[in-house]
Amino acid sequence: MWMYLGLLAALFLGLHNLAKKHAVQGNEVLPVLLGTLCAGFVLILPFFIGSRFFPEYTKEIGFYITPIPWKTHGFIIIKSMIMTASWILAYQALKHLPITIVTPIRSAGPFFTFIGAIFIYREQPNALQWVGFFVIILSVILYANIGKKEGIHFRKNKWIFAIIGATFLGASSGLYDKFLIQNLSLNPQTLQFWFCWYTILMLLAILAITWFPKAKKRQAFTFRWTIIAVGVLLQTADYFYFKALQDPDALIMLLSAIKRSQLIIAVVIGGPVFKEKNKRKKLVPLAGILLGVFLILYS
Numbered sequence: 001m002w003m004y005l006g007l008l009a010a011l012f013l014g015l016h017n018l019a020k021k022h023a024v025q026g027n028e029v030l031p032v033l034l035g036t037l038c039a040g041f042v043l044i045l046p047f048f049i050g051s052r053f054f055p056e057y058t059k060e061i062g063f064y065i066t067p068i069p070w071k072t073h074g075f076i077i078i079k080s081m082i083m084t085a086s087w088i089l090a091y092q093a094l095k096h097l098p099i100t101i102v103t104p105i106r107s108a109g110p111f112f113t114f115i116g117a118i119f120i121y122r123e124q125p126n127a128l129q130w131v132g133f134f135v136i137i138l139s140v141i142l143y144a145n146i147g148k149k150e151g152i153h154f155r156k157n158k159w160i161f162a163i164i165g166a167t168f169l170g171a172s173s174g175l176y177d178k179f180l181i182q183n184l185s186l187n188p189q190t191l192q193f194w195f196c197w198y199t200i201l202m203l204l205a206i207l208a209i210t211w212f213p214k215a216k217k218r219q220a221f222t223f224r225w226t227i228i229a230v231g232v233l234l235q236t237a238d239y240f241y242f243k244a245l246q247d248p249d250a251l252i253m254l255l256s257a258i259k260r261s262q263l264i265i266a267v268v269i270g271g272p273v274f275k276e277k278n279k280r281k282k283l284v285p286l287a288g289i290l291l292g293v294f295l296i297l298y299s
Contacts, residue, residue, distance in 0.1 A: 014265030039231025139288030
């Protein structure tokens with residue numbers, strides 16, 4: 001079941017990436033990110049209120065947000081710090097790069113998770129899993145060569161480094177999620193609510209310095225309906241992902257790889273929608289990444 005939940009998370013993440021690309025195009029990145037988080041927070045807030053005033057009902061429907069000690073809040077704040085940095089880098093990169101370049105680079109995330117899963121959680125990969133991960137990395141390198149034809153030189157473009165940094169931080173957060181869900185026994189909705197709350201506070205602090213005081217930047221922001229869609233889709237994807245992690249048999253290295261199937265939506269649908277170049281050539285490394293994911297699942 002945890003693999004199927006991982007595939008559901010991938011579906012909503014793929015739709016989330018399309019909405020995110022539309023939300024950030026020609027827009028101010030940080031307020032867009034804050035808007036998406038606020039939309040997601042509003043989605044979860046009724047469950048928090050219900051857990052305080054109608055605990056039996058929220059327990060019955062499976063969305064009870066449990067009280068947690070201050071020490072656990074500290075662990076969640078660490079996750080918020082990691083993901084705030086990752087999202088700021090990722091949103092800036094997505095604003096300046098084609099979605100068909102950004103999403104495949106993000107697909108290298110399972111490689112970092114794979115290494116962490118071996119050394120931290122002692123997950124044991126087999127031969128096919130090794131092959132699958134290296135197929136994914138080689139496919140991402142092929143994407144880099146295609147990107148050069150679009151005037152994107154991977155060694156000179158700062159947004160490429162931004163998305164690589166975002167990918168590494170995202171993979172670190174993925175490894176940390178397993179600790180939060182399994183070692184601290186947090187249920188998905190409790191983690192989502194407090195993580196979202198603390199991340200909003202951090203972004204408000206950043207915006208108070210970099211955006212709110214500057215009139216030109218405020219005028220450059222445009223509200224789009226996809227900002228709300230991004231928040232709702234991300235919370236839905238995270239719920240299925242955290243639900244999968246609750247299974248003690250779930251392997252974070254495999255879940256991370258399964259989530260990469262989201263790039264089918266990014267390349268096959270996102271390419272034509274945003275009229276990006278070299279869509280057919282990108283299908284070759286896309287097939288390579290899918291082959292890598294298949295080898296991991298098949299193993």
